[in-house]
Amino acid sequence: xxTTQPHPKTSPLIELSGIAKTFVVRRRVGRxxxxxxxxxxxxxxxFTVSRGEMVGYIGPNGAGKSTTxxxxxxxxxxxxxxxxxxGIEPSRERIQLARRIGVVFGQRTTLWWDLPLRDSFGxxxxxxxxxxxxxxxxxDRFVDLLDLGPLLDVPVRQLxxxxxxxxxxxxxLLHDPEVLYLDEPTIGLDIVSKARVRExxxxxxxGQGTTVLLTTHDLTDxxxxxxxxxxxxxxxxxxxxxxxxxxxxxDSERTLVVDLAExxxxxxxxxxxxxxVDGPRQWLAFPAAASAAPLVxxxxxxxxxADLSIQEPAIEAVIARMYAEGVAS
Amino acid sequence: MVDALRAYGWIITMWVRSTMAYRASFLMLTxxxxxxxxxxxxxxxxxxxxxxxxxxxxLPEVGFIYATSGVAIGMADLLLGSIExxxxxxxxxxxxxxxxRPVSAFVQAAADxxxxxxxxxxxxxxxVLVWSLTVLDIHWTWDRVLLVPIMLIxxxxxxxxxxxxxxxxxxxxxxxxxxxxxxTYGGNFLxxxxxxxxxxxxxxxxxFAIPLAFVNWMPALHILDRADPLGLPKAFQFxxxxxxxxxxxxxxxxxxxxxxxxxxxxx
Amino acid sequence: MMVYAAIASRTFRRYATYRAATAxxxxxxxxxxxxxxxxxxxxxxxxxxxxxxxxADAVTYVWLGQSLLAPAALFGGGFQDEFSERIRSxxxxxxxxxxxxxxxxxxxxxxxxxxxxxxGRGILPTFFGALAFDLTLPPRPGTWLAFLCAVFLGVVxxxxxxYLVCLTAFWLMDSTxxxxxxxxxxxxxxxxxxxxxxxxxxxxxxxxxxxxxACLQVPVDVFLGKHEGxxxxxxLGFQAIWAVVLLLAGRALSSLATRKxxxxxx
Numbered sequence: 001x002x003t004t005q006p007h008p009k010t011s012p013l014i015e016l017s018g019i020a021k022t023f024v025v026r027r028r029v030g031r032x033x034x035x036x037x038x039x040x041x042x043x044x045x046x047f048t049v050s051r052g053e054m055v056g057y058i059g060p061n062g063a064g065k066s067t068t069x070x071x072x073x074x075x076x077x078x079x080x081x082x083x084x085x086x087g088i089e090p091s092r093e094r095i096q097l098a099r100r101i102g103v104v105f106g107q108r109t110t111l112w113w114d115l116p117l118r119d120s121f122g123x124x125x126x127x128x129x130x131x132x133x134x135x136x137x138x139x140d141r142f143v144d145l146l147d148l149g150p151l152l153d154v155p156v157r158q159l160x161x162x163x164x165x166x167x168x169x170x171x172x173l174l175h176d177p178e179v180l181y182l183d184e185p186t187i188g189l190d191i192v193s194k195a196r197v198r199e200x201x202x203x204x205x206x207g208q209g210t211t212v213l214l215t216t217h218d219l220t221d222x223x224x225x226x227x228x229x230x231x232x233x234x235x236x237x238x239x240x241x242x243x244x245x246x247x248x249x250x251d252s253e254r255t256l257v258v259d260l261a262e263x264x265x266x267x268x269x270x271x272x273x274x275x276x277v278d279g280p281r282q283w284l285a286f287p288a289a290a291s292a293a294p295l296v297x298x299x300x301x302x303x304x305x306a307d308l309s310i311q312e313p314a315i316e317a318v319i320a321r322m323y324a325e326g327v328a329s
Numbered sequence: 330m331v332d333a334l335r336a337y338g339w340i341i342t343m344w345v346r347s348t349m350a351y352r353a354s355f356l357m358l359t360x361x362x363x364x365x366x367x368x369x370x371x372x373x374x375x376x377x378x379x380x381x382x383x384x385x386x387x388l389p390e391v392g393f394i395y396a397t398s399g400v401a402i403g404m405a406d407l408l409l410g411s412i413e414x415x416x417x418x419x420x421x422x423x424x425x426x427x428x429x430r431p432v433s434a435f436v437q438a439a440a441d442x443x444x445x446x447x448x449x450x451x452x453x454x455x456x457v458l459v460w461s462l463t464v465l466d467i468h469w470t471w472d473r474v475l476l477v478p479i480m481l482i483x484x485x486x487x488x489x490x491x492x493x494x495x496x497x498x499x500x501x502x503x504x505x506x507x508x509x510x511x512x513t514y515g516g517n518f519l520x521x522x523x524x525x526x527x528x529x530x531x532x533x534x535x536x537f538a539i540p541l542a543f544v545n546w547m548p549a550l551h552i553l554d555r556a557d558p559l560g561l562p563k564a565f566q567f568x569x570x571x572x573x574x575x576x577x578x579x580x581x582x583x584x585x586x587x588x589x590x591x592x593x594x595x596x
Numbered sequence: 597m598m599v600y601a602a603i604a605s606r607t608f609r610r611y612a613t614y615r616a617a618t619a620x621x622x623x624x625x626x627x628x629x630x631x632x633x634x635x636x637x638x639x640x641x642x643x644x645x646x647x648x649x650x651x652a653d654a655v656t657y658v659w660l661g662q663s664l665l666a667p668a669a670l671f672g673g674g675f676q677d678e679f680s681e682r683i684r685s686x687x688x689x690x691x692x693x694x695x696x697x698x699x700x701x702x703x704x705x706x707x708x709x710x711x712x713x714x715x716g717r718g719i720l721p722t723f724f725g726a727l728a729f730d731l732t733l734p735p736r737p738g739t740w741l742a743f744l745c746a747v748f749l750g751v752v753x754x755x756x757x758x759y760l761v762c763l764t765a766f767w768l769m770d771s772t773x774x775x776x777x778x779x780x781x782x783x784x785x786x787x788x789x790x791x792x793x794x795x796x797x798x799x800x801x802x803x804x805x806x807x808x809x810a811c812l813q814v815p816v817d818v819f820l821g822k823h824e825g826x827x828x829x830x831x832l833g834f835q836a837i838w839a840v841v842l843l844l845a846g847r848a849l850s851s852l853a854t855r856k857x858x859x860x861x862x
Contacts, residue, residue, distance in 0.1 A: 023594055075428045077592050091592070098431035110426045114442075115347055126339040127432055357773040365780040372789045376635075378796045380642035383635075507620035511627035519631050526638035531630070 012048035013179060013211050014072065019045040019081035021067050021235075041067040042235040045081070051178070054205045054212040056226035058219075064235040065215040069181050072213070073103050086178055099128060102172030102210075106184030109168055111156045117167045118152040121174060128175035135174060142170040145200055162193030169197065173204060180204070182214040186221055198224050255311040256284040256292055261304035269302070271295050280306070336432040340440035348445055355446060362449025366403075369521060370395055370457055384526035390553055391523060392461035397477075397545040398520035399454025401484025402513070405492055407447040408485070409439035412492055413513070416499035416506040424591060434588060438496065467552060476548045476567070483569035484544035490573070490580035491516055491539065497580070500587030516541045524550075525558050532559055543572035599696055600704035607675075607708030611716070618716045621666055625721040629662040633729055647793035653820050654791075656732045659725030660816045661788050663718040664747065667710045668754045668811045670786050672779040675706045676758050680775070683765040692854055699846055703755055710751040732820055739821055742828055746815040749835035753810040756842025757782070763846070766853040787813035807842060810835040 021042040026034045042064040049055055059065050070076040071083060074090030074097050083090060088097045103110065111120040125135045143149050146166040156164060165185065172180060185201075186194045202225060204210050216222065222229050222243060229246065231239040239246060256272060259281050266274040272284040272295045286295055292310055299305055348355050373395060377388040386394070415438050418424050427434045467473065495509025502508070516539070524532050524546045536542040536559065550557055551566040611618075636654040640646055649657065665671070679702055682688045691698055725731060734740055761778045765771040783789055785808035792803045792813045803809060814831055817823055823831045 070425065073429050075425050075592060094428065095431045095433070098429055101429070103429040105422075105425065108422050108426065110429070112343075115343070119343055119347060123339060123343045127336055127430055351770070354770050354773065358776065361773055361776040361780070365776060368780055368784050368789060371784075375790055375795060376639050379646055379794065380639060382642065384638050502616055502620075504614065505616040505620035507617065507624045511624040515624065515627045515631060518628065522631075522635050522638075527631075527634045531634070 011051075013051045013053075013086055014047075014049040014213070015082070015084040016048070017046045017082040019068075019071065019083055020079050021064075021071060021076060022079045040235050042071070042078075042232075045232075045235070045237055047230060047237060047240055049211060049213060051211055052205070052209045053228060054201075054226050055214070056222040056229040057213055057215045057232065058217075058222065058229060059215075059232040059238075063232045065232060066183060067235075068232070069103075069183050069213075069215065073101060073181060074098070099175065100178050102175070102177035102180045104165075104168050104172045104180070104182045104185055106165070106182070106187040109156060109164055110171055111164070111167055113157050114155055116153045116155050117148065117159075117170075120156065120167070120171060121152075124171055124174055130175050134176070138174050138176065139170075142173065145203065146170060146196070162189050162196075165189060165193065165197060166200075169200065173210070176208070177210065179211045179213065182212065184215055184217065186216060186218050194218070194220075201225060254286060254292070256286060256295060257309045257311060258282050258284065258299060258303075258305060259307040261306050264303065267299060267303060269295065269298050271298070333433050333436045337436045337440045340437065341443035344440070344443040345445050358446040359449040359452075362446050363453045364449075366399065366450040367453045369399075369518075370453075373521070384523045385555075386523040386525065386553075389461045389464040391521075392457050393465060393553065394523055394545055394549050395521045396454045396458035396461055397480055397484060397549065398517055400451055400458060400481050401544050402488045402517040403447060403451035403454055404481075404485040405488035405513075407444070407451065409489055409492055410447065411441045411443065412438045412496040413506065413509055414438075414441065415496040416503040419499065419503040419591070428592070435584060465553075468554065472567075473552045476552055480545055480548040480569055483548075483573040486573040487540060487544050487569075487576055488513065488516065490576040491541075493580040493584050494576075497583035497587040500591055512539060516544070520544050520546060525555075529559065536561070536565075540572035540576055543569040600700055603701060603704040604708035604711070607705045608712045611709050611712040618713075621713075621717045622720045625662040625665060625717065626724045629659050629721050629725055630728070632658045632662070633725065647791050648822065649791065649793075649820070650732075652730045652732045655725070655729045656820060657791055657816050659722045659729075659731065660819060661812060662721045662725075664714075664750070664812055664815065665788065666717045667714040667747070668750050668786070669706075669710070669758065670754065670782040670788050670808075670811060672758060672761075672775055672782060674709050674758065675702045675755075676762055676775070679759075679762045680765050680771060683762065698850055699759065699843065702759065703752070703843075706755045706758075707751065714747065734819060734821055739819070742823075742832070743815060743819045745832060746818040746835065749832060749839055750811040750815050752839040753807050753835060753842060754782070756839060756846055757807060759846045760842065760849060763849045763853055766856055782808060782811070785809065786811045787816070791816075807838040810838050 019042060020040065023039045023041055025037050025039050027037060045064075045068065057065055057068065067076065071078050072085060072090060074094035077091040085097060086100050088100075090097050111117065112123070115123075121139060124130075125132075130138070143152070146169070148166060148170060151159060151163055151167065154163075156167065159167060169182075169185070180201075182201075186197055189197065198221065201212060201214075205212050205225075212225075214221065214225070227242060229239070229241070229243055230237060231246070255275070258267070261280065263280045264282075266277055267282055267284065269284070271290065272286040274282050275285045276283040284295070284299075286292065296305075296308060370392070373383075373391055374388070376383060377391075381387065383391055412435075415424070418427075418438070418441075424434065427437045430437065491512050492509070495506075495513055498509060499506055516535075519527075519531075519535060520541055524535075524542065527535075532542065532546075535546075547557075547566045548569055549555075551563075557565070633655050636658055637651060640649070640651045640654045644650065646654075669676070679688075682691065688698075691701070694701070722731070726733070734743065757778065761771070761774055764774045768774065785792070785803050785806050787803075787809065792800060792809055794800070795803055804813070814835055818828065818831065
């Protein structure tokens with residue numbers, strides 16, 4: 001189901017191989033008892049991003065997007081797999097990496113809530129040890145591009161969401177990071193602000209060669225910015241390629257779920273392959289373009305079939321939802 | 330380490346500058362702290378309207394004990410008291426923001442919202458300390474003289490560690506921040522009074538479990554030339570630096586464990 | 597009336613969801629109770645019958661203080677943070693156009709909070725105290741009932757004070773200072789740090805007449821059976837008078853504030 005686009009063969013800036021993140025969740029059962037359950041936020045995730053790329057990273061809520069970003073930035077330690085950003089293992093050398101990356105969280109600010117933008121930026125200059133000349137130059141440029149001039153002396157808490165986002169993006173770029181991660185940078189913004197943020201990101205990517213990885217719910221972000229899109233669902237990479245490729249996903253697979261009268265070894269049948277067995281229930285993948293009827297007939301012929309259902313590819317649901325939102329905004 | 334201290338310096342400088350933009354408000358809050366925390370001493374003073382001795386200690390002696398505890402927690406509160414807000418920061422996700430900056434999260438959490446108004450408590454306690462030292466008839470020997478600054482420093486370190494332990498606990502239970510208060514402000518309350526008024530078990534807990542007794546009780550017993558209610562060896566009265574080092578180590582490990590669990594669970 | 601009951605029960609349930617915070621509060625109140633009990637025992641050993649209390653009375657005073665600290669919001673808190681924030685942000689202008697009375701709305705909300713905290717945070721500390729120390733417990737059910745009345749009136753008085761404090765935010769850029777002073781007054785003049793009957797001379801006489809006395813000193817004295825018969829009614833009347841005076845003052849100041857909002861547009 002995963003298609004891989006050929007990427008330019010420069011050394012990858014971001015490299016993930018077999019990355020997994022498992023959380024242990026304790027749930028209350030009844031009044032006092034609790035059970036432990038493992039939640040696989042990300043499983044076996046592998047991809048690379050080359051220097052200068054601008055990649056959209058999409059998927060439904062809870063798909064593992066934020067978890068991935070948190071691992072890439074060194075906030076979260078992966079449970080398994082190999083992860084390198086600019087040759088650094090994020091979770092081990094978080095502080096060294098921090099100087100080379102920029103992060104924008106759409107839902108919360110990285111600025112100091114009670115301080116004017118100017119003070120926040122000044123403190124970041126110190127913290128990131130940005131040479132004064134470089135700082136002035138960058139700040140002037142961003143103030144100009146993002147029209148921040150009148151906002152510099154306003155405390156962050158008094159800024160509108162769009163204004164704050166412009167401040168946040170500036171804060172993330174002052175130290176000339178090699179990679180910029182944006183987690184929902186356009187969430188909650190009005191159309192004008194969205195357009196402005198997109199324009200700016202394009203400029204930074206093209207002008208500076210800054211590598212950008214952004215998560216979004218807004219397909220327009222992807223259409224206007226990213227040459228490459230990765231789709232994640234249930235913690236797995238479902239698609240990695242260009243946007244057009246998403247449209248021609250007709251050759252993906254559907255899943256036939258069959259309930260047998262008793263637990264049996266994996267069904268062997270032409271036109272479908274078992275991907276999962278759980279007691280009497282089995283999951284068979286078959287080409288989405290093919291009809292399910294011959295497959296069902298073949299199984300019913302040779303196995304004690306009790307019940308069945310067909311699952312559409314999860315990716316279709318994701319894209320359908322994304323398009324619905326894309327049209328709406 | 331140098332980097333961390335520098336970053337701490339920059340962050341607190343910025344907060345001080347931003348505080349000074351509202352000078353009147355700053356002065357009012359500092360006075361508020363001065364008088365507000367001073368009410369604790371007013372309470373003790375009122376007690377002494379009715380009695381000459383509390384647990385065998387006179388007002389100036391209790392004042393000395395009160396003030397040394399007050400300076401210590403005041404300093405700790407000033408230096409890293411903001412760390413007690415870490416539970417709030419875990420809940421609103423801003424710990425993530427700290428973890429993507431090239432400065433240790435500890436420094437950021439400690440320096441966050443550095444509040445110079447907390448000088449109010451330190452000034453108030455210092456005033457009581459100076460008063461008690463002028464009134465008290467202490468037989469000053471070189472070891473007693475030396476013990477005063479040592480106890481203030483060790484007391485500060487011990488309270489800093491208690492603050493950090495409280496913060497580390499919030500990684501496990503982010504909405505039970507109040508538990509930490511029982512040990513920070515509760516510890517301060519405990520060490521405002523002479524040890525002789527408390528049950529032996531409570532003194533033991535404050536000596537061997539959480540070494541609050543080394544903030545001021547132990548050295549004060551030597552300075553004021555009093556018998557130890559537990560009858561512990563004299564060496565305990567000089568052991569504040571060891572107690573401070575031990576609890577600092579434990580607090581450091583607890584904080585690291587807290588951060589590690591955050592980074593493996595994200596909550 | 598139904599509206600206000602609904603508001604109160606909603607706040608009650610909201611506070612009931614903060615389980616960990618409630619448990620943590622009980623723990624902290626209990627720790628302070630233990631430490632404070634020993635300081636009182638030392639004082640009452642030196643001066644038996646001080647302020648008309650014996651040692652058991654004094655220790656009971658400590659534990660009731662810890663139990664009522666949160667419900668009576670002596671140090672501030674409760675609806676205060678939310679209300680101040682709405683004034684600061686200007687959202688209060690929206691509240692003024694609601695078909696419910698602003699003051700009654702917040703009073704209902706605060707009573708819901710107090711009711712939960714009385715049950716959730718009030719009972720356990722005194723229970724723990726009773727396990728470790730000899731406490732004076734009312735022998736008659738009537739005294740328990742009178743105590744509950746006194747606690748209720750005390751919460752209303754506390755609300756009246758805190759409501760006025762919040763309203764200062766209409767005129768002051770930053771009311772943190774006022775809140776701080778009010779918090780310390782609440783601790784000191786309620787009798788939280790030391791019974792007001794122990795305060796020396798005129799300080800004692802005056803503080804017994806101030807509204808804060810109604811929040812803690814009075815309920816505890818009722819519990820300890822210091823007021824009986826007619827005197828009990830007088831004491832509850834003292835609380836009721838302060839409650840009415842403060843609520844009326846709050847109304848007057850609200851309407852002044854409202855005029856300011858209407859004239860200046862927030």
